[in-house]
Amino acid sequence: MNTTLTTVQQLQTIARLWPDLEDALAAPTQHSWPPVELRGYLQAMEQLDAEEQEARRHRAAALRALERSPDQLGARPVPISLTVHDTMRAVEAALVDTADQIARAVQRAPMQPPAPARAAVARTRAERLAWADRARWIEQARQDAADLRRWRETGGGRTAVRAALWLSGRAAGSSGPFRPLSDVEQQQVARVAAGALGRVEAALDLADARRVLASTHPCACGGTIEVYGGAGTQPVARCLGCWAMWTEAGVIAA
Numbered sequence: 548m549n550t551t552l553t554t555v556q557q558l559q560t561i562a563r564l565w566p567d568l569e570d571a572l573a574a575p576t577q578h579s580w581p582p583v584e585l586r587g588y589l590q591a592m593e594q595l596d597a598e599e600q601e602a603r604r605h606r607a608a609a610l611r612a613l614e615r616s617p618d619q620l621g622a623r624p625v626p627i628s629l630t631v632h633d634t635m636r637a638v639e640a641a642l643v644d645t646a647d648q649i650a651r652a653v654q655r656a657p658m659q660p661p662a663p664a665r666a667a668v669a670r671t672r673a674e675r676l677a678w679a680d681r682a683r684w685i686e687q688a689r690q691d692a693a694d695l696r697r698w699r700e701t702g703g704g705r706t707a708v709r710a711a712l713w714l715s716g717r718a719a720g721s722s723g724p725f726r727p728l729s730d731v732e733q734q735q736v737a738r739v740a741a742g743a744l745g746r747v748e749a750a751l752d753l754a755d756a757r758r759v760l761a762s763t764h765p766c767a768c769g770g771t772i773e774v775y776g777g778a779g780t781q782p783v784a785r786c787l788g789c790w791a792m793w794t795e796a797g798v799i800a801a
Contacts, residue, residue, distance in 0.1 A: 554733070557740040558715035561638070562708045564747050571751060572631045634750040635707070638743045642710035645739045649717055649732060650698040655724040657692035696723035714740070759787075766791060 552560065698713050699705070718736050720727055728736065747753075758774045766772050770788015784793040 552744075554718045554737040554740045555715045557744045558711045558718065558736075561642070561740070561744050561747055562711045562715075564751065564753075565708050565711075567751055568631055568635055568747060572628055572635070631750050634746050638746055639707035639710070641739055641743055642707050642714065643705050645736065646698050646710040646713055647700055649714065649728070649736065650700070652732060653717065653725045653728060654698060655726070657694075657697075657724075658687060694724055696721075696725075711740075711743075 696716070698710075714736050716723070717725060717728055718733065718740075759771060766786035766788060768786060768789040768791070770786040772784055772786050774784045785791070
C-alpha cells in the first residue's frame with residue numbers, strides 16, 4: 548500500500564476500487580497472498596498457522612452457505628472468490644461501524660420543530676409575523692433532519708462506499724451538521740482507512756507484499772526462503788542463502 552496517501556485519499560481510493568472488488572467477486576482466478584501460483588510449492592515447505600486454518604474454516608462455512616443442495620431443482624449459484632467475499636464483508640463492517648462511532652460523537656442532533664400550537668386565526672400583523680416565523684422554523688427543522696450529509700444508523704445507504712466517502716468528509720473537515728474531529732478521532736479514522744485499503748489492495752493484488760517463511764522450512768541448501776510479488780509483478784520465491792529463485796513456471800535461477 549502507498550503509505551504516502553492521506554487518510555482522505557485512502558478512503559476515496561477504497562470507494563473508487565469497490566466496483567473492482569465487485570467485479571473480482573465472480574473471478575475464480577483471484578489471487579491471495581502467498582500468490583496462488585506458488586502456493587503448492589510453499590505449502591510443501593510450511594505448515595499453515597492457526598490464523599490461516601481459522602480463515603479456511605470460515606471460508607468453507609461461507610461456501611457451504613452459498614451452495615444449494617444437489618438434490619434441489621434449479622441453477623446453482625455462480626462460484627465466487629471467497630477471498631474477495633471475506634475482504635468485502637470485513638472492510639464494509641469496519642467502515643460502517645467506524646462511521647457509526649464517529650457520527651455519535653461529532654454529528655449534531657437535528658433541530659427540533661416548535662411544539663404544536665392550537666389553531667388560531669392571525670388577525671394582527673404581529674400574529675401573522677409570529678406564524679410566518681413558526682412556519683420557517685418548521686421548514687428549517689425538516690431540512691436539517693433530511694440533510695444528506697448526515698450519517699444514519701438505520702435505513703439505506705449503510706454501505707462501504709457511502710461510509711468511506713462520509714468518513715473522508717469528516718477527515719477533511721467538510722462543512723455540515725458536525726463538529727471537527729479531535730486528534731484521537733482523526734487517528735481512529737486513519738487507522739481504519741489504512742487497514743481497509745490494505746485489505747482491498749491485497750484482494751485485488753495491487754499492493755506490494757513480502758513474506759519470509761519460517762526457519763523450519765528452509766531451502767534445500769538450508770537458506771531462508773522469501774516470497775514477494777503483487778502490484779502487478781510476477782510472484783517470486785527466493786532463497787536468501789543460495790539465491791535460487793522460483794516462479795509459477797519453475798526455477799528461474801540457481
